Amino acid sequence: MILLGLMALTFVSGRIPFTGKPYPLKYPASFGNRTNIPPGNPLTKEGVYLGRRLFYEKMLSANNKISCGTCHMQRLAFTDGKAFSTGIGGVPTDRNAMSLANLLWVKNFFWDGRASSLEQQALTPLTAPHEMGQLPAISAEKLRRSKLYPGLFRAAFGTNTISGEEIVKALAQFERTLISAGSPYDRYLDGQYQPDSAALRGMQLFMTAPAPERKVRGANCGHCHGGPKLYIELFHNNGLDSIPRDAGREKQTGIAADKGRFRVPTLRNIALTAPYMHDGRFGTLEEVLDHYSDHIRNSPSLSPVLRNNSNEAGGVSLRLSKQEQKDIIAFLQLLTDSSFITNPAFSNPFN
C-alpha cells in the first residue's frame, strides 16, 4: 500500500512534458472552465490517441485479457452493466464501476473521492490484484517489446523509453476527452428540442424542492444533480442504510460525518448505466425512484438535503405518486447521449 502511494506520487509529479499538437477540447460554455488538467500533462493529439489505444489494451493486465474498456464499455456510457465487476482473478470489486463522462471537470475521483487526478486514479484499477493486477513498470516493459508502442510513446511524449508514468498520463488524456454534451436535454437547453408532456412534468419535479405548506410538489433531484453537467461535486449519504455496510468516504477521511457518504454521480446517460448506487443494489430507475420516494433511512450522517424533504408535511421521504415517478424517469431518458456512445473517437481501435 505504501509502495503504491509512493508510486502514485512519483507518477503524478513528473517532468516537463514534450509538447505535441494541442488537442482542442470542445464543450458548451455552460459547462464552465473549472477543468482539472494537471500542469504536467496537457492534452495533445498524440497523447490522446495513445491513451485511447492503452484504454483498450489488454496487455496492461496480468493475464492479457482485461483492459479498462472491459469494465467501461462505450455502449453503456463506459460502465459494464454489473453491480460489481470482475477482473483477472474472478473476484468481484468492492464497488460499482462508474461511468466515464465529463471527467474533465471532476476534482475527486472514485465513489469516495480518494484520487485528485485521473493520473492518480488510473493506478488503482491497473494494479489492484482483482482488477488488472499488474504494476505499471511491468506494463511498460511489455509495451516496450511491442512493435507499435515505442513509436506512439515517442510521438506523445518525445521519449525513447516507456514508463508507467507515461502510461497513466496518456490514459488520463484520453479520458479527459470523453465529453458528453449531445443529449436531447442539451438540445432542449439550447432551444433545439421540445420534450413531451411527461418529460416536461418530470423535469419540473426534478428541479423543484417540495413545499407541502405551499402546495408545491417536487423531487428536488436538481439540488445535487443539477446544472448542465447534471451533478455538483458533493459527497452525500443518500439514506440507503441506517448502518451502512460500506462506510464510504469515512474509510478515507476517518471523519464520522462521512459515514455512508459517496460521490454524487452525474445523471448523464443514467438510463444506460444500471445497476445503480455504489453497490449496484438497484437494477432499475424505478427502484431508484422508489428509494427516494419512500425508503430514505435515517442516520446521523444522512444528507441534510434529504431530511424534511417530502411532499407530505412531516414526511421523511419524498412521497411521490407512481405517475410522478414515471414522469421523472421520462425526463431521465432525455439525458441519454447517443452521440457519446457511438462517437468513433472513443471506440475500441482494435475492433
Add this chain to the structure above:
Amino acid sequence: MQYKLTTCLLITLFSAATAFSQTISVEGEVTHPLKLSAADIGKMPKKEITAADRDGKPHRYSGVPVTAILQQAGVTLGAQLKGENMSKYLLVKSGDGYEVLFSLAELDSAFTDRVIILADQVDGQPLPDGKGPFRIIVPGEKKPARWIWEVTTMAVRFAKD
C-alpha cells in the same frame, strides 16, 4: 442492570457518532494559518443574529463574526482593505464538498453593517445533525444558498485573471 448498561453504552456510542468534532482550517492569503477547534472558537467574541432559514421562519443564531476569525489569521481587513486587496475573496468549504465565496469587502465592518457569523447554535441548541458543528449564517439574503454547513475550511485567495 445489564439492560441499563447496554443502553448507556449505546447512548454513548450514538453521541460519539453524532458529535462530529472537526477543526476549521484558515489558510491562503493569511499571515497566521489557523487550525481552529471548537474550544478555540468558543473563546472568541460571541454574536447573535436573527435570520430566516429555508423554512422562512426567523431563528436565533449564535456564533462568531467571520471577520473575528479572519483578523486572528491576519487577513487584510479594515484599513488594509484597499488597492490590490480589493480583489481578494474568502472561499468557505464544507465537509460535503460544497463551496461558497464572499468578497472581503462584503464581510468587513468598514464596508458594511451586516455581520456574517460562523454559528454553532440555533435557538439556544447545537446545530442539528448534518449542519454542524459550524455553519455560516448570512443575514438579509433572500436565498440561504451561502449558509454553508459543516464548515471545514476558510481559504482567502487573490482572484486571478
